[in-house]
Amino acid sequence: MGDREKKSALFEQFARVGKALGSGKRLELIDLLAQGERTVESLATAAGLGLSTASAHLQALKQAGLVSTRREGTRIHYQLAGDDVARLYSLMRTVARNHLAEVEQKRIAYLGQGEFDADDGDAPQEITREDLLARAQAGTVTVLDVRPRQEFRAAHIPGALSIPLEELSARLGELPLGRDIVAYCRGAYCVLAYEAVTLLRQDGRPAARLHEGMLEWRLANLPVSSDAA
Amino acid sequence: MGDREKKSALFEQFARVGKALGSGKRLELIDLLAQGERTVESLATAAGLGLSTASAHLQALKQAGLVSTRREGTRIHYQLAGDDVARLYSLMRTVARNHLAEVEQKRIAYLGQGEFDADDGDAPQEITREDLLARAQAGTVTVLDVRPRQEFRAAHIPGALSIPLEELSARLGELPLGRDIVAYCRGAYCVLAYEAVTLLRQDGRPAARLHEGMLEWRLANLPVSSDAA
DNA sequence: CTAGTAATCCATGGTTTTATGGAATATTGA
DNA sequence: TCAATATTCCATAAAACCATGGATTACTAG
Numbered sequence: 384m385g386d387r388e389k390k391s392a393l394f395e396q397f398a399r400v401g402k403a404l405g406s407g408k409r410l411e412l413i414d415l416l417a418q419g420e421r422t423v424e425s426l427a428t429a430a431g432l433g434l435s436t437a438s439a440h441l442q443a444l445k446q447a448g449l450v451s452t453r454r455e456g457t458r459i460h461y462q463l464a465g466d467d468v469a470r471l472y473s474l475m476r477t478v479a480r481n482h483l484a485e486v487e488q489k490r491i492a493y494l495g496q497g498e499f500d501a502d503d504g505d506a507p508q509e510i511t512r513e514d515l516l517a518r519a520q521a522g523t524v525t526v527l528d529v530r531p532r533q534e535f536r537a538a539h540i541p542g543a544l545s546i547p548l549e550e551l552s553a554r555l556g557e558l559p560l561g562r563d564i565v566a567y568c569r570g571a572y573c574v575l576a577y578e579a580v581t582l583l584r585q586d587g588r589p590a591a592r593l594h595e596g597m598l599e600w601r602l603a604n605l606p607v608s609s610d611a612a
Numbered sequence: 613m614g615d616r617e618k619k620s621a622l623f624e625q626f627a628r629v630g631k632a633l634g635s636g637k638r639l640e641l642i643d644l645l646a647q648g649e650r651t652v653e654s655l656a657t658a659a660g661l662g663l664s665t666a667s668a669h670l671q672a673l674k675q676a677g678l679v680s681t682r683r684e685g686t687r688i689h690y691q692l693a694g695d696d697v698a699r700l701y702s703l704m705r706t707v708a709r710n711h712l713a714e715v716e717q718k719r720i721a722y723l724g725q726g727e728f729d730a731d732d733g734d735a736p737q738e739i740t741r742e743d744l745l746a747r748a749q750a751g752t753v754t755v756l757d758v759r760p761r762q763e764f765r766a767a768h769i770p771g772a773l774s775i776p777l778e779e780l781s782a783r784l785g786e787l788p789l790g791r792d793i794v795a796y797c798r799g800a801y802c803v804l805a806y807e808a809v810t811l812l813r814q815d816g817r818p819a820a821r822l823h824e825g826m827l828e829w830r831l832a833n834l835p836v837s838s839d840a841a
Numbered sequence: 842c843t844a845g846t847a848a849t850c851c852a853t854g855g856t857t858t859t860a861t862g863g864a865a866t867a868t869t870g871a
Numbered sequence: 872t873c874a875a876t877a878t879t880c881c882a883t884a885a886a887a888c889c890a891t892g893g894a895t896t897a898c899t900a901g
Binding site: 458459 | 845846849850
Binding site for chain 4: 433436439457458
C-alpha cells in the first residue's frame, strides 16, 4: 500500500465521525444524549423516530465512537462517549450558524425571534451565564429548570427548581413571588425555556431565559449538581 | 408545519456541516486549505483527485459554508470560511482519535510509530509548542518548515527556514551546524516532518519534530508570519 | 422453563452520494 | 474576435444510505 492509500485510509477514519454527524436525526439523538444517558425506547419517543430507526441510528453513532452503551437488565442505556463529543457537537452548531444563513432562518421559525426579541420596554429576555451564576450564588433569583425530570436528575444548575414545561402552568404557585425567575433548558436551540418565559410573563412574572442552556453551561465548566439515582 | 417538523428542519441544517465532513477526500481538501488558500487544480493534484471530482467536492464544502472562493483572473482560489472551521476540523480529528482505535492503527501505518518512537537513547523526537517558542525566541534552535513553498508563504513560524521536503536532501548544507533543528509541517497527521527528521538524523544532525504542526500552532494563537504576495 | 419486555437484526425498496469523462462557461491575452 | 486556460455543469452508472416492519435475540420475573 502506497503512501497515498495509507493517507486516504487514515482520513477515511476521521470521516467516520463526520458521516455520523451528517444526519439531522442523529444530531437530535446526540442533543438528547448531551443531557444525560437514555434508553433506546426513550430516545426513539423523544426524537419522534421508529424504534428500529432509532436503534439503527444509535448503532451508527456507536460505530463512529460517539456514544457508548451500558446494559441494565433488559434495557440498554446510551450515553455520549465523552465530553469531547459534546464539545464537537456544540462547535459544529456554531460553525453552521456562522456560515449558513438558513440556520438562522430555521432557528427563528422554530424558536421565534429569540435573542433580539421585541423588548416592548420590558426587562431583557436573556441573561448570561456569568450573571446567572452571580445572582444564583447571591440568592437573588429563582433558577427554573424546565426540562423533563429525568434530564434534571442527570445534571442541573445547583439550587435550580425542577418544573418540566408540561407541568409549569399548573404549578405556577410553587414559584416564590417578588423574585426574578430565570428559566433554562437543554441548550442554544431548545424551545422549552422560550415557551416557559412566554408563559411566565403572561402570568405577570418577571422572567428571563438563560443564554443557551445546560449543554453550554456544562462545557463552560460551571458548577453542576446531580441527584444520585 | 408543526414543531416537530420545524425542529427537524433546523437540525437538518446543522447536519449539512456533518455531511460535508463525512468524506475522507473532502477532509483531505480541508487539510490542505487549512494551510492557506489554493486553486482547484492545485488542490486536485495535491489530493490525488480528478479535476471534476475535486471541483464537485469543493462545491459541496462551499454549499455547507465551510469554504469560500475568490476569483483571480481565470483561476478560483478556495479558502476556509473561517478559523472556526479549522477548529472544528481539528476537534473532529481529536474526537476520532479518542474513540476509534482504527485511527491510531492507520496513523501508525502512515506515519510510523510516531510519538512513542523507540528512542534508541537518542534525544527526544518531539518538542512542545511552548518549548519551541521559547527556544526560537532565544535563538538556540533552527526552525525548519518542510511544507511546500506556497504553504510556507501563506503562514509560518516567525524565523523559520523554508526547505520543502523534496529539496531537503540537496540543501542540507544550508542548515547551520552545531544547533538543534526542529522540523514542522501541516499538523498532527502530516508525514513531512517525520520524513525530514529521519533524513536529518541519517545525516547526523540533532533533529526533532514540533508536536503536531502549523494548524495547531495557529489555533493555539501562537505567532505567525506570512510573506506578502 | 415460559411469557414478556427491550433491543437488534434483516430484507426491501426508494433516495442520495460518488467518480468520471466530455460538453459548456467564464476570463484573459493575442 | 479568437484561442487558450481554469473551472463548472451534466449524464451516467455504481455504491452507500435510509426508513420500515416483521423476525430474532437477550434478559428478567414468575
